[in-house]
Amino acid sequence: MIVLLIMAFIGIVLFEAPGLIKKKMWRELAAFSLYLSIGMALSIPQVLGITLPNPTKAIEALVKPISELLK
Amino acid sequence: MRKKIAILLLLFFLIGLLGGCWSRREITEVAIIMGTGVDWTADDRIRLTVQIAKPGDFGAGGEAGAGGKEPPAWVVWAEGKTIEEAERYLAMKVPRDIYWGHSVILVLGEEMAKKGTGMVTNFFHRSRGPRETMWFMVTRGEAKDILETHSELAKTSAQAAGFLTRMETSYAVQSREFAEMLASKGVQPVVTGVEVKETGKAHGPGQENPPVEKEVKLSGVAVFKEDKLIKWLDEHETRGLLWLKGEVKKGAVTVPSPGEPEKEVSIKIRRSSTKIVPEYDGENLWFNVMINVEGDMVEQQSREDLAKPEKIKALESAMAGEIKARAAEALEKAQREYGVDIFGFGDAFHRKYKKEWRELKNRWDEEFSRADVNIAVEAHVREIGLLTTRASTPEE
Amino acid sequence: MPEKGKIDSKQAVLLMISMILPTAILTIPAVTVKTARQDAWLSVMVATLAGLLIARLVVSLSLRFPGQTLFEFSEEILGKALGKMVGFLYIWLFFLYIGSGVVREFGVFLVTAVMPATPIIVFLIVVTAVAGYAVRNGLEVLCRFNQLFIPVTGLLVIVFLLSTLDMKLDRLLPVFDAGLAPIVKSAVTPTMWLGEIVTLAMIIPYLSKPKEAHRVAVLSILITGFFLTASIMEALLIFGPNLTGHWIFPTFNATRVVSIANFLERLEFIVIMAWVLGGIVKVGVFYYAVVLGSAQCLGLRDYRPLVLPVGVILVALSILLHGENIVEVLHYIPHVEVPFLLIVFEVGIPLLLLIVALVRGKGGKSN
Numbered sequence: 117m118i119v120l121l122i123m124a125f126i127g128i129v130l131f132e133a134p135g136l137i138k139k140k141m142w143r144e145l146a147a148f149s150l151y152l153s154i155g156m157a158l159s160i161p162q163v164l165g166i167t168l169p170n171p172t173k174a175i176e177a178l179v180k181p182i183s184e185l186l187k
Numbered sequence: 188m189r190k191k192i193a194i195l196l197l198l199f200f201l202i203g204l205l206g207g208c209w210s211r212r213e214i215t216e217v218a219i220i221m222g223t224g225v226d227w228t229a230d231d232r233i234r235l236t237v238q239i240a241k242p243g244d245f246g247a248g249g250e251a252g253a254g255g256k257e258p259p260a261w262v263v264w265a266e267g268k269t270i271e272e273a274e275r276y277l278a279m280k281v282p283r284d285i286y287w288g289h290s291v292i293l294v295l296g297e298e299m300a301k302k303g304t305g306m307v308t309n310f311f312h313r314s315r316g317p318r319e320t321m322w323f324m325v326t327r328g329e330a331k332d333i334l335e336t337h338s339e340l341a342k343t344s345a346q347a348a349g350f351l352t353r354m355e356t357s358y359a360v361q362s363r364e365f366a367e368m369l370a371s372k373g374v375q376p377v378v379t380g381v382e383v384k385e386t387g388k389a390h391g392p393g394q395e396n397p398p399v400e401k402e403v404k405l406s407g408v409a410v411f412k413e414d415k416l417i418k419w420l421d422e423h424e425t426r427g428l429l430w431l432k433g434e435v436k437k438g439a440v441t442v443p444s445p446g447e448p449e450k451e452v453s454i455k456i457r458r459s460s461t462k463i464v465p466e467y468d469g470e471n472l473w474f475n476v477m478i479n480v481e482g483d484m485v486e487q488q489s490r491e492d493l494a495k496p497e498k499i500k501a502l503e504s505a506m507a508g509e510i511k512a513r514a515a516e517a518l519e520k521a522q523r524e525y526g527v528d529i530f531g532f533g534d535a536f537h538r539k540y541k542k543e544w545r546e547l548k549n550r551w552d553e554e555f556s557r558a559d560v561n562i563a564v565e566a567h568v569r570e571i572g573l574l575t576t577r578a579s580t581p582e583e
Numbered sequence: 584m585p586e587k588g589k590i591d592s593k594q595a596v597l598l599m600i601s602m603i604l605p606t607a608i609l610t611i612p613a614v615t616v617k618t619a620r621q622d623a624w625l626s627v628m629v630a631t632l633a634g635l636l637i638a639r640l641v642v643s644l645s646l647r648f649p650g651q652t653l654f655e656f657s658e659e660i661l662g663k664a665l666g667k668m669v670g671f672l673y674i675w676l677f678f679l680y681i682g683s684g685v686v687r688e689f690g691v692f693l694v695t696a697v698m699p700a701t702p703i704i705v706f707l708i709v710v711t712a713v714a715g716y717a718v719r720n721g722l723e724v725l726c727r728f729n730q731l732f733i734p735v736t737g738l739l740v741i742v743f744l745l746s747t748l749d750m751k752l753d754r755l756l757p758v759f760d761a762g763l764a765p766i767v768k769s770a771v772t773p774t775m776w777l778g779e780i781v782t783l784a785m786i787i788p789y790l791s792k793p794k795e796a797h798r799v800a801v802l803s804i805l806i807t808g809f810f811l812t813a814s815i816m817e818a819l820l821i822f823g824p825n826l827t828g829h830w831i832f833p834t835f836n837a838t839r840v841v842s843i844a845n846f847l848e849r850l851e852f853i854v855i856m857a858w859v860l861g862g863i864v865k866v867g868v869f870y871y872a873v874v875l876g877s878a879q880c881l882g883l884r885d886y887r888p889l890v891l892p893v894g895v896i897l898v899a900l901s902i903l904l905h906g907e908n909i910v911e912v913l914h915y916i917p918h919v920e921v922p923f924l925l926i927v928f929e930v931g932i933p934l935l936l937l938i939v940a941l942v943r944g945k946g947g948k949s950n
Contacts, residue, residue: 127196128891134189136888147881148888155895162902172904175919182922186768288849315696319840320848353845363822363840370825538756 118163125156214242218283221260222345223317224330225307226296228266233299233306235273236264236331238345239281240289260343262334270310287316291349293323293362294381296330300409300416304365311362319363322352324379325409325416332383337400348403352379355436357405357425369414372548373533376411377428380419412527412552420517427517430478430510431530431562433461440482440566442509444489445501452489454482454506454568463535467543473559474532478510483570487577494575499568507564514562528555586788586875586886588723592795594730595786599803600810601729602868604736605861606688607776607807608814609854612833614917615815619769620824621755624815629770631808634777637929638800644937645784646796647946653784654879660940669932670880674873677928679893681779682869683900684920686711689862690901691909696835697855707898714867715894718874719887722789725867732860736810738853743817745850746841750820773811775921777804778929785872831913870897 129152136145161168176183224236239261263280267273278285293311295304311317326333338347352359360368360378368376384404407421408428420428429435435456444450459480466473484502487493493502521529533551537544547554590598615623648656653673658666690706717725759766780800787796818833821840827833835854842848874893878886906912940946 123196123199125895127193127199128895130189130193130196132888132891141884141888143881144883144885144888147877147883148892151877151889151892151896155892155899158899158903159895162899168903170903170906172906172915172919175923176915179919179922179926182926183918186771186917186922315699319836320842361840363826363836367823367826370829371823534753537760538753541757541760 118160121159121163125152128152212284212286216283217286218281219286219288220290221343222292222294222334222348223287223290223311223321224264224294224296224326224334225270225299226330227299227302232266232268233270233273234264234266234331235270235277236262236334237277237285237290238262238334238343240343260345262331264331270307274310287311287314288318290317290321291345292352293317293321294330294333294348295323295325295378297325297327297416299330300325300378300411302415304369304411304414308362308366312366317362319361321362322349322379323360323362323365324348324352324381327380327382327406327419332401333381333403336383336403338402339400344403348381351381351403351405355434356438357422358408358429358432358434369411371534372551373528373535373537373544374531375413375527375529375552377408377420377529378411379405380407380409382406410521410525410527410529412525417527418525420520423513424517424520427513427515428521428529430459430514431461431463431476431517433459433478435459435480439485440480440506440509442502442505444487444491444493445498445505446491447489450487450489452484452493452502453486454502455485457481457483457569463530463532465532465536465539467536467540469543471559472536472554472557473561474535476514476560476562478514478562478564480506480510480564481567481569482506483572484568485572490577490580492576492580494571499571502568503566506566506568510564510566511562514564518560518562522556522558522560526556527552532558532560586722588721589789589791590722590726590786591791592799594726595783595790595799596802596806597733598726598729598786598864598868599780599783599799600736600807601733601861601864602782603776603779603803603807603865604810605858605865606685607773607811608739609692609832609834609858610688610913610916611773611776611811612815612818613828613830614772615769616819616824616833617769617828619765620760620828621757621819622759622761622766623769623819623824623827624755624812625758626766626770627773627808627812627815629767630773630777631804631811633770633774634780634804634808635801637774637778637933638780638783638804639797640930640933640937641781641784642787642796642800644933644940645787646793647940649793650788652788652875652879653781654876656940656946657936660936660943660945667880669936670876673928673932674876674880677924678782678869678872678876679896679900680904680920680924682866682873683897683904684916685862685865685869686897686901687905687912689858689866691912692832692835692858693855695909696832696851704898704902707901710863710866711870711894711897711901713863714870715890717863717867718871719890722786722871725864725871728867729864732864735853735857735860739810739857740813742838742841742850742853743813745843745847746817746821746837748843749840750817752820754820754823755816771925772917772921775925775929776811777807778925780804781929781933782868782872784933785875831909866897870894873897 132148219240220237221240222238226234228234241259241261265273265276265280267276274285295307334345336344338344341347341350358377358379365376365378368374381403383401385401407419407425409416410418410420437456439453439455441451441453444452462477464475521527528551532555615626619626648659654670657669661669686707689710690703693706694701694703717728780803783800787793790796814834818827818837821837822833830836835851838851838854841850874886874889877889906915
């Protein structure tokens, strides 16, 4: 599974990056790398079975007064 | 070039999806269940009985009848604490994937129904296989026996039972309608009753001694209080129930001939409607039930000429009286003997008095038992068939 | 400008319908019927009115800044830093949140109702990949895909008509059973769904006639509201209020009941088709909003390089954000998504932007 995922990431990089470098779109390349690393940070731990904190729980606590009201 | 490698790598990722056919089921690998029965055994377990179709035998099975031909269905059962557990034990006996999607009926044995349907229906509503439209019925006896019967006209007895209920001669209820009745406080469920009866013999050339076959027969309705079977209504009372529920779609009313009361006249029902109007003044609760019915006179035993307006009027009033008596009989039984509102009077009350309903709903059955009910029937005879008077009436 | 395509008003309306309806039609009936019972259809009507107000707000705001998307005009109104901040919030907490939610619901429904043995991740990846492909090809392609498949939604109407035999009008009575409060309360969930019309602010600049934006918004809300009401009515008229509230996907079960002459039955495949095709478009719209918004926020010349990474993020978030099992998925919709997204992103921020724009006198007159 992890192998497939890493291959997918390599595939994505090979698919997008060379074109961006050739056209000298550095800004785009930076954004691409940023987003891809966020994607990796979110997906690799999940595949490895590491539980990430779920932000929804924080939002749930935040909006609790309102959602209680709607019950 | 590098782009091609990239695409190849991405495509490689799709290998993970290649197993996408893993939910497939070939028809030769599934056991198609036609009917399901659930019994409560003597040692307090649930017995799940299923009738599995043998599609290969469907072609000839129907007409060959009992002439030594294999029946086109296989009945098999297993026990367990829950339906799912029983189904898993069943899977040890059935060499194919069990497929629920074609189950026509869900029949409960009497003991199971007395124990409560809550232990049965959840599985069938929760799983994606069984349909919400399965005909729901209760047998006076064991559900297994119902599924083991034979059917002369349909391929399997489960289908036969399904067709019988569809004919609308008795009260028919689908599993989702049962759930709806159960979920409402304004009506107690009633369920089609069935039993095993010896019916006619199969006839044909080469059948010297045709065996007497057992078939499924409709027999009244089972009356529930919440999810437990309490009593039965016989066929006669069932008609009264249907009149009050406004579910009469077919059938006949037989009344004495106006001029010759010892001879009978039959009127076939065309259409009918029932309106329940609750009235409540904070203390007294009463219901006005208006039944409207139209029918055709189809048979007379008497010799008098009924093709006269005043005779038709007399027939109509006799018909109204008969229907009213039938309805009153069922009502009497429900109110005085069983003490359950099986007619949906509570739902009608809820529709009209939504505030008062909130107070009454938790003791509705008592309120219902105390309520007065006025039944008014308006009957019309529209057609008299191809004859005016009897064809064989001698010259005056 | 990253997007060069133009779409006409009709395409925009159809796109907006597909953006709201697919998940709404399956999940809203159960949620609203639970509290409002047989009056749930009134809730949807209330929600439609609220949706019209939200649409009015967003379109008025958007039209003050012709040719600018949500991300561009929020920078103009609030200044660069704050504006980027708002854009950032919209990307990560609104578009990605809803988008990943839809991806997850897409998978949940297919696994629950149709293909139990398939791992959910397969559906999540497939829907994201198809939507991503459309998004990469631009708004026009997404619209055309939608135009091609939206007639399936029309088929739903036929299924509803076929099921009239199993319906009883009595099941809708009595009206106003529990009074007004439950109706208003359960109107909140459909309002959040209809409020997704906020996304129109990403699309108005690419309308061939931006002046018609008000018409587009009103039409989309009305048509969607109609379909929603119809789907709730269908479930209610077939199952009654008690049973409808107990199913997870009442509309799906309602279509399973249809049986004409024992012959025309098992029509649930139409719901599944509408769900699959609509789900792709719905994911696509939010996907598009994320990549376009990110590109504008970060000042990129092209949004296409972002498509694949955002796809990865969508799939990852769809698992991470929306709970570990179906119970959590269903719990988070009314308890988190609805109040949070509705108040903050569908009403709060747009209203704030409009007020600040009026106070600072930014943007041209819209009407």
